[in-house]
Structure formats: C-alpha cells, structure tokens
Amino acid sequence: MRTTPLTASAGHQRYRPLPVLELPDRAWPGARPEHAPRWLSTDLRDGNQALARPMDLRRKARLFDLLVSLGYREIEVGFPTASEEELAFVRMLIERDRIPDDVRISVLVPARDELLRRTVEALRGARAATVHLYNATCPTFRSVVFGMSRPECKALAVNGATHLLKYAGELLGDCDFGFEYSPELFNETEPEFALEVCAAVADLWQPEPGRELILNFPATVERHGPNVFADQVEWLHRNLPYREDVCLSVHPHNDRGTAVAAAEFAALAGAQRIEGCLFGGGERAGNVCLVTLALNLYTQGIDPRVDFSDLDQVKQVVEECTGQRVPERHPYAGDLVFTAFSGSHQDAINKGFDRRAEQAERAGVAPGALPWQVPYLPIDPEDLGRGYEEVVRINSQSGKGGIAYIMSAWHGLRLPRTLQVEFAAEVQRLAEHNGSDLDPEQIRHCFEDTYMSVPEGEPDVPFAPPPIPTTLYLCGLGAEPERLGPVAAGITEALAPWGVQVEQAHAVADPVGGARPDGAATTTAYALCRFDAREYWGAGTDADPQTAAWRAVLAAAHRAGACTWTCADPIESVLDIEIEGTVRTLSTTHAAEPAGFVYTEGYDHALRA
Ligand SMILES: CC(=O)SCCNC(=O)CCNC(=O)[C@H](O)C(C)(C)COP(=O)(O)OP(=O)(O)OC[C@H]1O[C@@H](n2cnc3c(N)ncnc32)[C@H](O)[C@@H]1OP(=O)(O)O
Numbered sequence: 001m002r003t004t005p006l007t008a009s010a011g012h013q014r015y016r017p018l019p020v021l022e023l024p025d026r027a028w029p030g031a032r033p034e035h036a037p038r039w040l041s042t043d044l045r046d047g048n049q050a051l052a053r054p055m056d057l058r059r060k061a062r063l064f065d066l067l068v069s070l071g072y073r074e075i076e077v078g079f080p081t082a083s084e085e086e087l088a089f090v091r092m093l094i095e096r097d098r099i100p101d102d103v104r105i106s107v108l109v110p111a112r113d114e115l116l117r118r119t120v121e122a123l124r125g126a127r128a129a130t131v132h133l134y135n136a137t138c139p140t141f142r143s144v145v146f147g148m149s150r151p152e153c154k155a156l157a158v159n160g161a162t163h164l165l166k167y168a169g170e171l172l173g174d175c176d177f178g179f180e181y182s183p184e185l186f187n188e189t190e191p192e193f194a195l196e197v198c199a200a201v202a203d204l205w206q207p208e209p210g211r212e213l214i215l216n217f218p219a220t221v222e223r224h225g226p227n228v229f230a231d232q233v234e235w236l237h238r239n240l241p242y243r244e245d246v247c248l249s250v251h252p253h254n255d256r257g258t259a260v261a262a263a264e265f266a267a268l269a270g271a272q273r274i275e276g277c278l279f280g281g282g283e284r285a286g287n288v289c290l291v292t293l294a295l296n297l298y299t300q301g302i303d304p305r306v307d308f309s310d311l312d313q314v315k316q317v318v319e320e321c322t323g324q325r326v327p328e329r330h331p332y333a334g335d336l337v338f339t340a341f342s343g344s345h346q347d348a349i350n351k352g353f354d355r356r357a358e359q360a361e362r363a364g365v366a367p368g369a370l371p372w373q374v375p376y377l378p379i380d381p382e383d384l385g386r387g388y389e390e391v392v393r394i395n396s397q398s399g400k401g402g403i404a405y406i407m408s409a410w411h412g413l414r415l416p417r418t419l420q421v422e423f424a425a426e427v428q429r430l431a432e433h434n435g436s437d438l439d440p441e442q443i444r445h446c447f448e449d450t451y452m453s454v455p456e457g458e459p460d461v462p463f464a465p466p467p468i469p470t471t472l473y474l475c476g477l478g479a480e481p482e483r484l485g486p487v488a489a490g491i492t493e494a495l496a497p498w499g500v501q502v503e504q505a506h507a508v509a510d511p512v513g514g515a516r517p518d519g520a521a522t523t524t525a526y527a528l529c530r531f532d533a534r535e536y537w538g539a540g541t542d543a544d545p546q547t548a549a550w551r552a553v554l555a556a557a558h559r560a561g562a563c564t565w566t567c568a569d570p571i572e573s574v575l576d577i578e579i580e581g582t583v584r585t586l587s588t589t590h591a592a593e594p595a596g597f598v599y600t601e602g603y604d605h606a607l608r609a
C-alpha cells in the first residue's frame with residue numbers, strides 16, 4: 001500500500017498565496033443585488049486582442065452592431081495605436097456615423113506619451129468618447145517590467161493622464177469627452193498604493209457633477225478567491241476620493257474560473273460598473289462573461305437592461321465574428337444546458353411542466369404568465385428564444401418521466417402512468433441496443449410498433465379468451481375531455497357488440513399546448529386489457545372516440561395473441577423461401593394470425609415460423 005502522498009513531489013510547493021487585505025467589518029456579504037450595474041463590453045478590445053486572428057473591419061462592425069442591438073451603451077471599440085486596422089475601425093465608426101446617439105465608445109491606451117496623441121486623434125469628430133488610460137501598479141510589474149519605484153510608477157500614471165488631458169483639450173473640441181483610468185493588476189497591488197495612484201489621477205481630472213471619472217479596477221490575472229476581490233472593492237468604495245463623482249468599475253478576468261462570482265461580489269461591495277465580454281472572451285481564461293452576469297440578475301427578478309431573448313442568434317454572431325466556439329456547457333448559452341439525459345432529472349422536469357399546465361388551466365392564464373418553477377431549469381428556455389423540445393433527451397440513463405415528457409411535448413400523447421413504466425423499459429432496451437440517444441421520432445415509432453400495431457383486415461370476434469379492459473383512457477386536446485366524458489360513460493355499450501366490457505373509463509386532457517403534429521381533434525385511447533390472467537396495453541387514435549377505443553382494445557388483443565385476423569384482401573399463393581438455410585413457407589393467404597406468426601409490416605401476409 002502507498003504510504004507517501006501522491007503530491008509529495010508536486011510543484012504546488014513553489015506557489016504562495018498573495019497577501020490579502022484585512023477587512024473584518026466587511027458589509028458586502030449581507031448586501032443583495034437590487035439593480036443591474038452599468039455594463040461595458042470590451043469584446044472589441046480585450047476580446048479581440050486575445051484572438052489568434054483578430055477581427056477584420058467587417059467582423060468588428062458586425063459585432064459592434066450586435067452589442068448595440070443588445071442594449072450595451074458603453075463599448076470599448078479598440079486600441080487605436082495597435083494596428084492600422086484598429087485605427088481604421090474607430091475612424092469608420094465615427095466617419096460613417098455608425099454610433100447611435102446614446103452609445104459611448106471608448107478606446108484603450110497605455111501611459112506612453114508617444115501613443116497618447118495618436119489615440120486622442122483617433123477620436124476626432126466623435127460625439128461622445130472616452131479614453132481609457134492604464135499602467136500596471138503591482139510590485140512584480142514595477143520590478144520585472146518597468147524597473148520602477150513606487151513614486152516612478154505613480155509619476156507614469158500622472159504624466160500619462162496630464163498629457164492625455166492636454167491632447168483631449170486641444171484636439172477633441174465639441175466631443176463629450178470621458179476619462180477612465182485603470183491601475184492594471186490592481187488585485188495584486190498594495191491597496192494603499194493603488195489608492196494613492198488613483199487619487200493623484202483624480203486630482204488632475206477633478207471630478208464633479210457632470211464630470212465623472214471612471215476608476216476601473218482590474219483583476220488582470222485572477223489570483224484570489226472572489227471574496228478577497230470583494231474585500232478590496234469594498235475598501236476602495238469606502239476610501240476613494242471624490243466618491244460621489246467617481247464611477248467605481250471592475251474588470252475581472254477568469255483565471256481561477258471565478259470571474260462571475262468576483263464581479264457579483266464586487267457589485268455587492270460597491271462596484272457600479274462591470275467590464276467584460278460576451279461568453280467570457282478575452283485573454284487566457286477570458287474576461288468575465290457578460291451574458292452570465294446579466295442572466296444571473298434576470299433569474300433573480302432584476303432587469304439586466306440588456307436583451308438576450310434570442311441567445312442562439314447572439315451566440316452565432318459572436319462565434320462567427322471571433323472564430324471561437326461557445327462550449328456546450330456554457331451557462332445559459334451552451335447547446336446542452338437545458339437538456340436533461342438522466343431519468344430523475346427528466347422525471348422532475350416532466351412533473352414541473354405538468355404542474356405548470358394544471359396551474360395555468362386552473363388560473364385561466366397562459367403558462368408563460370406564471371412564476372417559473374420547473375425543477376432543474378433555472379430559467380425558462382423560452383425567455384432566451386429556446387424551445388422546450390430540447391429539455392429532455394433520451395438515452396439509456398433515462399426513465400419513464402423523460403419518455404413521458406417526449407411523448408407529451410413532441411407527440412401530444414399523455415401516457416397513463418403504468419403504461420409509462422412499461423414503455424420506459426421498451427425504450428431503454430432500444431437505447432441500449434442502439435448505443436446512442438434516441439430522437440423523438442424513434443421513440444414515437446417504438447411506441448407505435450409496440451402498442452398501436454394491428455394487422456390489416458378484420459379480427460375474429462368475440463375474442464378468445466375475451467378481453468376485459470380493466471382501464472380505458474380517452475384522451476383529447478384541451479377542451480376535448482368535455483366531449484369525451486359522455487363517450488367514456490357509455491363506452492361499455494359501444495363496445496358490447498364485440499363482447500368487450502369496460503371496468504373503468506376515464507376522459508383525460510392531453511397537456512395544454514401539447515404539440516399534436518396535425519393539430520387535428522384526435523382522440524387517443526389507451527386500453528389496459530386483461531386476457532386470462534395477464535394484462536396488456538394497447539393504444540389507438542381516431543377522430544371518433546369509440547373507434548379509437550376499439551383500436552386500443554384490438555391492439556392489446558393483438559399483443560396478447562387473443563384474436564385472429566382475416567385478411568382483408570386475400571391473395572391465394574404460397575411461397576417457399578429459404579431463410580438461414582431453412583426452407584420456410586411464406587403464405588400470402590391467411591385467415592388467422594395465431595401466436596407463432598410474425599406479422600411483417602408492408603405485406604399482407606404472415607411468415608410461418
Ligand atoms: C491587460 C491588458 O489587456 S493591457 C492591453 C494590452 N493590449 C495590447 O497589448 C494590444 C495592443 N498592443 C500593442 O499595440 C503594442 O503592444 C503596444 C502599442 C502597446 C506597444 O508596442 P511596442 O512598443 O512595440 O512593444 P511592447 O508591447 O513589447 O512594449 C511594451 C513597452 O511598454 C511598456 N508598457 C507596458 N504597459 C505600459 C503601460 N500601461 N504604460 C506605460 N508603459 C507600458 C513596457 O514596459 C515596455 O517598455 P520598454 O519598451 O521600455 O521595455
């Protein structure tokens with residue numbers, strides 16, 4: 001037996017946690033979200049700079065239009081000094097008047113004098129634009145990249161801001177100019193030093209009502225738990241100068257996979273604005289996902305002020321523009337996030353939909369008007385433009401609830417409970433045999449083959465042995481049960497000529513909104529019939545409820561081998577055919593189909609076994 005730990009020689013010992021800010025009187029854990037923060041999309045800058053193939057003008061323009069249509073009003077459109085294409089895109093937006101009046105664009109620039117003037121020039125003619133200035137402030141960057149002391153690093157920010165504001169004054173004339181500053185790697189910076197640098201920048205800008213300063217605090221590389229980031233933000237919230245006129249913004253990255261939590265906690269701690277990318281695009285493990293943040297608020301009953309009611313379309317545009325795929329399990333947006341494969345999940349979802357239909361019918365309202373309470377589905381897929389068809393997929397892990405859901409939602413067939421149990425075993429056998437999941441059509445065929453097939457022609461009645469339909473369900477869409485009620489009451493008389501006596505008959509409503517493909521007022525009958533000591537289910541459909549009931553009984557009788565069929569149009573010929581080395585007789589004339597005959601679909605004949 002191994003006595004040393006598996007990790008004894010592993011490299012984790014080379015890592016040290018970063019220092020954390022002590023904030024024992026933190027208040028953010030008790031806060032609750034009340035409204036959406038301001039959003040800034042940096043898809044066209046932070047997202048774009050992380051693409052193997054940065055977007056060309058056409059793709060950038062398409063993504064910009066998408067962001068505007070979704071409701072984003074602050075959009076970082078690029079890094080104009082990075083490349084000719086970046087500059088051309090900013091100019092195109094301005095010169096072709098592509099920016100709606102209520103949208104503010106911003107551009108990013110490092111605190112490097114030779115880049116500042118060109119960056120400001122890129123915005124000439126813009127109606128409303130923000131320049132976002134940044135320099136790293138954390139110890140590693142100061143020593144490894146800049147080779148600077150703290151005062152030198154602060155001077156870098158102050159000089160950058162001084163020149164930037166000078167150029168803006170000289171070049172931007174009527175522009176409604178905005179200013180944003182980020183101490184890059186804020187989360188790794190000594191908090192009091194970050195504050196000192198921000199205060200110096202703020203002193204230059206002199207925020208006041210109508211002259212906001214955006215101070216943006218990036219977790220450039222996520223290195224702490226989200227609670228530590230929230231403490232840092234709460235501390236800033238308490239200590240920032242010009243607090244009333246400063247917008248406290250955050251910019252979380254997702255290196256530890258907790259950017260969403262970091263952003264949400266930061267908002268509780270006082271952050272008013274969040275920068276991120278759709279579907280978490282961006283450097284390394286990405287920026288915080290703006291879609292997840294917005295929909296998390298939505299599912300708390302808070303208006304996110306951005307519109308994801310056609311999320312698949314949003315996903316498609318983003319995928320086409322960035323060349324990156326949104327993973328199948330991405331919150332809210334992944335192809336599989338509303339799909340349950342496992343039996344107990346499906347059962348709960350099925351019951352949730354049934355309950356919703358009942359409540360809506362009782363309240364006389366559309367199901368969509370009720371509060372959303374379907375187990376395992378944190379949001380109504382229809383709110384995102386997705387359908388209910390995909391919420392259940394059937395494989396060998398599935399159970400009766402999921403199969404009942406498919407039969408109901410796709411085929412408008414509400415199976416009685418004991419039939420669900422029996423049919424689930426049938427479907428599981430098929431799924432195991434196929435080794436893959438089954439689509440709704442395969443499941444319907446399985447049902448029809450098992451419970452609805454009767455040979456062509458006339459059965460001999462009375463049956464031998466006589467059937468006793470212990471239970472008969474007549475199911476119709478919506479208001480149909482009113483019509484079916486009297487039929488169910490008189491069903492024994494209706495079936496008496498065939499020697500069939502019904503013990504119990506029920507008129508049942510198919511699910512509200514059940515999607516019967518032809519939309520016809522069809523009745524489905526499910527008959528549980530006892531022949532000798534065994535019970536068999538059969539099902540039948542017809543516009544006429546009595547005929548549907550009769551077909552259901554016939555199907556059960558056929559399964560039980562309790563009746564014989566006279567061919568409707570007998571052809572008198574007999575063929576000898578060889579199957580697997582044995583000569584068998586194929587009869588195309590049959591007056592009976594006793595046990596031992598296999599009825600082959602598509603032929604009016606039986607194969608003698
Ligand atoms: C966290 C973020 O996402 S920040 C945004 C990053 N985005 C990008 O880098 C995309 C666009 N990049 C670029 O266009 C280019 O890298 C540029 C224009 C920024 C600079 O290009 P270059 O001068 O050719 O080279 P490079 O990027 O290698 O140089 C970095 C230099 O800037 C300095 N620097 C880096 N960040 C900053 C900053 N915020 N403020 C001031 N100086 C900085 C570095 O110390 C280094 O200085 P050195 O030349 O004295 O060693």
Ligand SMILES: CC(C)C(=O)C(=O)O
Pocket residue numbers: 046108134182184185216218219220221251253
């Ligand atoms: C430039 C800044 C805001 C940035 O993208 C980061 O620090 O991640």
Ligand SMILES: [Mg+2]
Pocket residue numbers: 046218220251253283287
């Ligand atoms: Mg970033």
